[in-house]
Amino acid sequence: MPAANDPLEILLSSPRPIAWALWERVGVMLILQGGVALMGNVIASTLLGGEGIAQAIARWLVPCAWFGGVAVAVALVTRQGVLGALLATLLWGGTLLGGDGLLDRYPFLWPLHAYLQPEHVSDGMYALNRAALMLAGVLLVSLAACLTRDEEHMLGVPGVKELVR
Secondary structure, three states: OOHHHHHHHHHHHOOOOHHHHHHHHHHHHHHHHHHHHHHHHHHHHHHHOOOOHHHHHHHHHHHHHHHHHHHHHHHHHHOOHHHHHHHHHHHHHHHHHHHHHHHHHOHHHHHHOOOOOOOOOOHHHHHHHHHHHHHHHHHHHHHHHHHOOOHHHHOOOOOHHHHHO
């Protein structure tokens, strides 16, 4: 009965594991966003003579990994892609608009402030902030990749427990 087992048909027709699709999408997202950001940074640096390329990359690459990791992990845990995108968007907007105010009230949250400016903290704190956010983003994407190992759950196929009921 192929009509009753559409997710299994998709799984059988795919020549590679589902985890590869996740890594391909994260890679494409990083290449597209990275290319646009790099072009913007080169143009801004050339025209305005601002910061160096390395510091500019640290400013956009780390939040990209953090918000992308949140979106991918939430989408795979809940199996609702829209929820992952919505949560990442709300987290992005909240951090952008209220991150500094949140730090004034809760200063211990500085490692998770995606838009922490290097002028407001020491170089060491800024480097720790970037490292913590990058680590959190990579861990969330790795968690999502581990979740793709259970292909039946990922495709919504009822397991043995659901079939027994």
